[in-house]
Amino acid sequence: MSVKIERELTPVERWEDLPRMMAEMQLAVREAILRHKQAGNPICTWRDGQVVWIQPEDIPVEACPGED
Numbered sequence: 691m692s693v694k695i696e697r698e699l700t701p702v703e704r705w706e707d708l709p710r711m712m713a714e715m716q717l718a719v720r721e722a723i724l725r726h727k728q729a730g731n732p733i734c735t736w737r738d739g740q741v742v743w744i745q746p747e748d749i750p751v752e753a754c755p756g757e758d
Contacts, residue, residue: 723749 699707726733727749734743 704710723733727746730746732743732745733749734741736742
């Protein structure tokens, strides 16, 4: 069984690589959350059927890569 190197994948094969796409989307969301926290901007989320605003100081650190 051979593993294709990414540069050998066709655009359709890359599009169909759902685990990779999900990982990239999760990284993008985490980076956006970090930028909001660093800029002092709140974020919103969906909890118990309602939109809830989270203040920057209340954004969980584990949601932000590189934060200690």
